[in-house]
Amino acid sequence: MKAVLIGLGSVGRGVAEMIVKKNPRIIITGIADSKSGCICNEGIDLKSVLERKRREGVCGDRSVTADDVIRTAEYDVLIEVTPTNASTGEPALGYIRAALARKKHVVTSNKGPLAIAYHELTTLALKNNVSLRYEATVGGAIPIMHMIEDGLCGNEILAIYGVLNGTCNYILTRMAAEGLTYEQALMEAREMGYAEADPTYDVKGIDAAIKLVILVNTIWGDGLQLSDVDLTGIDLLTPDALRLAEEEDCTIRLIAEAIPRKKILRVSPRLIEKNHPLVVDGTLNALTLETDMAKEITLIGKGAGSIETASAIIGDILYIQQHHGKRT
Amino acid sequence: MKAVLIGLGSVGRGVAEMIVKKNPRIIITGIADSKSGCICNEGIDLKSVLERKRREGVCGDRSVTADDVIRTAEYDVLIEVTPTNASTGEPALGYIRAALARKKHVVTSNKGPLAIAYHELTTLALKNNVSLRYEATVGGAIPIMHMIEDGLCGNEILAIYGVLNGTCNYILTRMAAEGLTYEQALMEAREMGYAEADPTYDVKGIDAAIKLVILVNTIWGDGLQLSDVDLTGIDLLTPDALRLAEEEDCTIRLIAEAIPRKKILRVSPRLIEKNHPLVVDGTLNALTLETDMAKEITLIGKGAGSIETASAIIGDILYIQQHHGKRT
Numbered sequence: 001m002k003a004v005l006i007g008l009g010s011v012g013r014g015v016a017e018m019i020v021k022k023n024p025r026i027i028i029t030g031i032a033d034s035k036s037g038c039i040c041n042e043g044i045d046l047k048s049v050l051e052r053k054r055r056e057g058v059c060g061d062r063s064v065t066a067d068d069v070i071r072t073a074e075y076d077v078l079i080e081v082t083p084t085n086a087s088t089g090e091p092a093l094g095y096i097r098a099a100l101a102r103k104k105h106v107v108t109s110n111k112g113p114l115a116i117a118y119h120e121l122t123t124l125a126l127k128n129n130v131s132l133r134y135e136a137t138v139g140g141a142i143p144i145m146h147m148i149e150d151g152l153c154g155n156e157i158l159a160i161y162g163v164l165n166g167t168c169n170y171i172l173t174r175m176a177a178e179g180l181t182y183e184q185a186l187m188e189a190r191e192m193g194y195a196e197a198d199p200t201y202d203v204k205g206i207d208a209a210i211k212l213v214i215l216v217n218t219i220w221g222d223g224l225q226l227s228d229v230d231l232t233g234i235d236l237l238t239p240d241a242l243r244l245a246e247e248e249d250c251t252i253r254l255i256a257e258a259i260p261r262k263k264i265l266r267v268s269p270r271l272i273e274k275n276h277p278l279v280v281d282g283t284l285n286a287l288t289l290e291t292d293m294a295k296e297i298t299l300i301g302k303g304a305g306s307i308e309t310a311s312a313i314i315g316d317i318l319y320i321q322q323h324h325g326k327r328t
Numbered sequence: 329m330k331a332v333l334i335g336l337g338s339v340g341r342g343v344a345e346m347i348v349k350k351n352p353r354i355i356i357t358g359i360a361d362s363k364s365g366c367i368c369n370e371g372i373d374l375k376s377v378l379e380r381k382r383r384e385g386v387c388g389d390r391s392v393t394a395d396d397v398i399r400t401a402e403y404d405v406l407i408e409v410t411p412t413n414a415s416t417g418e419p420a421l422g423y424i425r426a427a428l429a430r431k432k433h434v435v436t437s438n439k440g441p442l443a444i445a446y447h448e449l450t451t452l453a454l455k456n457n458v459s460l461r462y463e464a465t466v467g468g469a470i471p472i473m474h475m476i477e478d479g480l481c482g483n484e485i486l487a488i489y490g491v492l493n494g495t496c497n498y499i500l501t502r503m504a505a506e507g508l509t510y511e512q513a514l515m516e517a518r519e520m521g522y523a524e525a526d527p528t529y530d531v532k533g534i535d536a537a538i539k540l541v542i543l544v545n546t547i548w549g550d551g552l553q554l555s556d557v558d559l560t561g562i563d564l565l566t567p568d569a570l571r572l573a574e575e576e577d578c579t580i581r582l583i584a585e586a587i588p589r590k591k592i593l594r595v596s597p598r599l600i601e602k603n604h605p606l607v608v609d610g611t612l613n614a615l616t617l618e619t620d621m622a623k624e625i626t627l628i629g630k631g632a633g634s635i636e637t638a639s640a641i642i643g644d645i646l647y648i649q650q651h652h653g654k655r656t
Contacts, residue, residue: 143475311480314482
């Protein structure tokens with residue numbers, strides 16, 4: 001199977017390294033980062049591209065753009081792993097549209113296009129009989145989409161509850177464990193590399209809400225948007241609130257939840273019993289699916305990381321190899 | 329898709345009820361319990377069979393046996409849900425052999441045949457180009473096999489650690505929470521219907537070890553047997569041991585674990601940190617898969633129950649409908 005790889009940041013490098021290391025049946029015929037690109041329909045030597053990127057900061061020719069790669073290379077699947085832009089989805093949205101229009105499968109880790117144009121993109125993929133897969137957008141390495149699609153096949157999903165942002169979970173874990181203030185825990189998270197210089201996107205719950213929108217659209221196909229989510233962040237939480245929770249054998253977690261029967265779609269700090277499966281520590285992610293037959297199924301794992309995200313991307317590519325176009 | 333259902337105990341009734349209620353594309357053409365059976369190649373009215381079973385204790389004609397159904401009915405998949413016999417695997421082993429020999433798919437919740445004749449049965453299925461699926465044998469409703477097969481596709485699984493027996497987990501949870509002795513907690517488990525009159529199979533770790541053998545054979549294909557598992561039960565644990573664990577912010581769980589690189593294959597009570605994802609309460613089951621890319625992924629859910637097990641069975645049947653014979 002031939003693929004082009006757009007984006008060579010942490011996730012893109014992780015994907016390239018894993019393809020080199022594990023040698024799955026994936027041939028890369030095009031690569032682009034924000035400054036350069038290369039096309040070789042016989043297959044690109046990923047090792048030397050990774051080496052060049054490390055040495056020179058580019059992966060190919062400065063005259064070759066991502067658009068060139070997507071529009072002219074020979075490939076079966078676009079691997080789109082550029083940074084998320086939550087307001088416009090671009091440039092990823094354009095890349096994905098272009099590949100789907102060429103009847104190419106798309107595998108992406110990019111939340112922007114999915115949150116903004118879910119209906120348009122899934123409709124286009126369906127019309128052109130190709131797959132659009134995005135396991136890596138929610139819960140990092142945790143195979144949530146596979147679980148919804150196959151593992152719980154036959155079940156009706158009644159509700160979902162998740163810890164979908166590792167930064168917030170780290171801050172809350174440290175506030176509870178050490179009695180830190182929000183500001184102290186945030187500073188620690190920054191020092192550990194778990195929080196950005198501007199933490200708004202994480203601590204206000206926006207990142208978790210975008211992931212919730214992607215999950216809800218996948219499960220119930222409602223055409224929902226970020227603006228439909230009732231949103232409260234963790235930035236106003238006090239150590240007192242966590243102490244009070246502790247007294248009840250509970251703790252506080254930023255929970256993203258969707259319960260259609262109660263018309264609930266929200267991200268907010270919730271009181272939760274300490275022995276509940278969703279109470280995970282540090283930067284872990286967790287998701288509970290409430291279903292009619294299997295009842296509650298919880299998945300826990302790493303929500304971020306270069307190789308962890310590559311796991312989800314490669315899983316999607318192999319799934320397309322094995323199953324696409326073969327459903328009855 | 330046409331199916332025959334062998335076994336009308338708690339799991340079989342759950343499967344039949346869910347087929348009636350959810351109306352998936354499954355037509356039942358044969359049914360048998362231990363005393364009776366019926367065949368109707370145009371499709372059996374499940375509602376009236378369930379009603380008759382409730383009223384008269386039989387599902388059909390006393391002259392029709394399970395063997396008759398398996399050998400003569402028209403069907404695509406055998407649903408084999410008779411009780412587990414851990415020493416011989418029979419009569420289920422013979423049923424499964426007969427169906428596979430007729431080139432029929434098999435979906436089973438029965439641990440006996442898988443633990444005893446894994447290699448033989450999977451080889452026969454492969455030779456006859458049919459599927460043998462057994463999601464329900466390990467972890468009840470938790471889609472563990474789907475996770476191994478598709479969700480973590482591309483990953484190398486390095487080790488597994490699981491809480492695979494709800495009875496033991498209930499007893500240990502109650503001993504830790506209330507300071508009960510093993511005998512007191514066992515009595516409580518019996519009253520709640522979580523433990524059998526003869527609890528040996530559960531509390532000695534045999535049930536967990538059989539599930540471990542099925543998992544290990546599925547993942548690493550080693551042809552292992554129950555006798556290869558290093559086995560220690562929970563029946564000698566004292567409240568003191570649990571108190572000491574508590575002092576270290578730990579607890580004790582019966583952990584089934586396989587770590588090939590360390591040549592570990594064992595079921596034993598282990599000290600485990602209380603905030604570890606595997607520490608689940610009551611009759612829940614949990615499994616952690618350690619992998620090369622996704623790192624640790626933990627699954628938590630109900631390990632038993634009529635409808636929960638039916639969820640796994642129906643998921644397997646739908647998986648065969650959608651994917652069988654269509655892999656590249």
